[in-house]
Amino acid sequence: MSDVIGQARGRAGEFLVRGAFVLTMAGLPGPGSRDRAPGVRLDGVIADGAVHVRDGAIAAVGPFAELATARPGVPVHGDGTGVVLPGLVSTHTHLSEALATGMGSELSLFEWGAEIVGPLGTVLTRADAAEGTALRAVEMLLSGVTTVNDMFCHANIGSRASLGVVDGLVRAGLRGVVSYGAEDTMAPGAENPERAAEIIEDVVAEQRELAAAAAGAPLLQFRYGIGTLLGQSDPLLERGVALCREHGWAVHTHLAEVREEVTMARLRWGHRTVEHAHRLGYLERPLIAGHCVWLTEADIALLVAHGVAVAHNPVANMILGSGVCPVPRLRAAGLAVGIGTDGAASNDSQDMLQAVKAAALLQKVHHRDALVIDALDVLAMATIDGARALGLDHLVGSLEPGKRADLVLLQDTVDIAVLHDPIGQVVYGASPRSVRDVWVDGRQVVADHACVTVDERAQIGRCRPLAARLAAAAGLVAAGHATAPPARTP
Known part of the structure; x- marks a missing residue:
């Protein structure tokens, strides 16, 4: 004791x-x-x-x-x-991946999304989210995290799965910011115009319900989530800006994570994702952007002009081969840069201390300069700067x-x-x-x-069968990404 x-x-x-x-x-x-x-x-x-x-x-x-x-x-x-x-502030994760660790480490981000987290998101339920969040909350707390900024990504339309994160975080006693990282373009039936309109209305309804659930939890706040700009239809992107203006919502999204994102954005809209977020009006809102690896100087100038915050995820960026976030450049420009673990399927861990160490080492080896960043810099990113990035520095950090x-x-x-x-x-x-x-x-x-808020051993016991069920239901066992659990003898 x-x-x-x-x-x-x-x-x-x-x-x-x-x-x-x-x-x-x-x-x-x-x-x-x-x-x-x-x-x-x-x-x-x-x-x-x-x-x-x-x-x-x-x-x-x-x-x-x-x-x-x-x-x-x-x-x-x-x-x-x-x-x-x-307490450490994890500025970006996906608790939708809580029960999907250890798969796809040899895949690029787009392959990984299509083959693993995309199928997983079609079968997640609110109960799965609550139990998975409680499981990963233990891991976060035991690595010193007291505040987490989550984006729950799923395509199980009508399930309200993202609300399970509120259930799990309240149970664990964690401070947090919750968002629903909706993407409608790949949802089942989205190719049908009538169904596409229904999906957008369901996404909007879940955003409102998640906001209400967070408002009822003293330690939680809500942000409007956008999984990726490319993953949303133009009508949903425009609807989201209107909602944020109407309700005064802050925003959580990904920007410039991989080279393919930049290329596909130029093909679709004629400009990069940072520019498109600006044209839509999302940069007018308090916004935290995950990754920000593939940025131009013009992108950085836009982010600085609008006070956008950045969540750096060094371990996930290395696992998926996404690139190296220009952290020293962003901090020198005046941006608040925090550290995140990213999701449990792209990092395979919610160990924040590991992410903090990796944030320092990655910059040092990338720049071949031991002085490009130091221990105080990254500890600040994991505490007070992470709090600044989330607009919580008046409370914590x-x-x-x-x-x-x-x-x-x-x-x-x-x-x-x-x-x-x-x-x-x-x-x-x-x-x-x-x-x-x-x-x-x-x-x-x-x-x-x-x-002391979640019994670790009991929670593991509850989550093992859930993880096995999800892997099978999402087709991950059949695709060879997951191994069916062995039969247990009495």
Whole structure:
């Protein structure tokens, strides 16, 4: 169990979290600032520090001795050997892929979409989504994620499958932003004009229902989702802009992920997808775009002019051979760039710490320059810049009084035992083994290295038959992408 000192005398909803170092991520210059040379540390690292949490909010951050003296009898989590940091913000994933890991790693993005996630999306249900989300929530929490930005992609028209993400996230206690990444051009029957119109109305209805469901969950927000611009018909794209203007909705989509996208957009519309999003009016809305690998300088200028945020997904981009996002260029231009794991079928993991390390290493090897990005840069992308990208930096992303108490304690393992440079050790050395305790909005959701909101073993047991059923129903077993589970003897 957690190290809790004086718990019997502590007040409900009030505690301290102590570490050898507290990484506040506060006071960092925003994207585009030239105030910090690579490798230069800023204030915000507190040795033998603590965070005082009261009623779900951060009340104070400072030296442990001062906070403990000021609040005698308050419970203390942590023995002073670990690292305390803000909860990590995963700015892009697809929980629609929660039960579809380990397939198609030799496929390009377009092949992978057509052969794996496309068929999967035709059979997903709300119950599948809820159980899969709860499963992956355990993985996210155990890698320090406290906020996730999800896009649920499916083509099971009428199922309202995306609403299952709300069910799963509420159960797990995660903070999140939810969206339905609708694509109507490949939906069954879309070639028939009457059916195509019905599909659009169903998509609109599900967007409205997902928005309402998120509004009823205190830790969740909604964004209008567009799976890809190419995957939507022109009528749906135009309808979506009108809806966003009517309701004031922010947007979550993919942009410039692969070369084929750029080529097909030029063939269809005569210009690239960033330009088309601009012409339609989507860049007028607060927008976060996944990937942004194949950008021109004109594309970047449009993104900067409209304050578009970018979700960088290094592991998925490498697995699918999509290319390398120009992260240093985008950050220098002033764009908020966060880090995402991407979906569990394009990454095969929701391990955010792995994605953080990969974000640093990919840029270094691509540019052949160890100074092109540093540990503080990528930790900022995973915390405060990710929060900025989602418009949540007034709530989370850094450890500052008044913000919500989303925080992580790394402790107890060899991964975090040696702390010559705590920021570098977190980025390059920490693993989910190190995640001892996690709080979301002041509620403890991981204690002593175990998720306490979702029973991990029981959830695995529930999800195994669901994964097998989905793979068979989607034709993935017949196509050779998945192996039927072996018969189990009693």
